[in-house]
Amino acid sequence: MNALTEGNTAGDFVAWEEDGFYSRDTGTIGAGNDYEPGSVLGKITASGKLVYWDPAAVDGSETVVAVLRTPAAAADADVPNAVLMKRHCRLKRHGLIFGPGVTTQAQRDQAVAELEALGLLAR
Template sequence: MAPLVEGKHPGGFLVWEASRDYTRETITVAAGTLEPGTVLGRITASGAYAAHDPAAMDGTETAIAVLWGRADASAGEAPAVALIRGPAIVNRHDLVFAGAPVDAEITAAHAALLAIGILVR
């Protein structure tokens, strides 16, 4: 019998937040299929969100939010909910980073999230 594998759950990364009506908002995801807990950046030109990419030069190089639930924007922009401000605490082990960032890039993303009130523990 094949082992069962449980995927990520919406909000599974969240340890604590002050008020969901304050810390979360509906956003627009630019492209791709993203899992809950994906660290996001905002594309400067469009204002849409995409997976945080430290090597980018379009605004997504700065971590600015954490995706709440799965988002499927494979056919174009799609609405989603994200944790966009604190006070909030998230579990570092449940955050999802695109690609294979090095430790320094992850540390910088954690610092950027802390600047908006999202503490990574």
């Protein structure tokens, strides 16, 4: 029998969200990477597309704007209408996924602080 592998799901990082999908929003994930649910995202100012949050960037993606709720296979093309966690929710910190630009605990702590400023509490 073949083993099945399940990737990250919302249950891995969402502890609580406001009723009526109030915590959610949608956005376009920029091409270049495949993203799993729980990915911490920044927004490129020029295009408005979401990519991995990168604290060293200077294109707008150095600011945390959301956490991806659904998978986004964006390696080859943009993914429109990706579901995001944008406001008033509690997240499981250990379930968050950071991009390759995040290499230190201080950077992860910075991302969590930026999430909290948006109303996304990561504990």
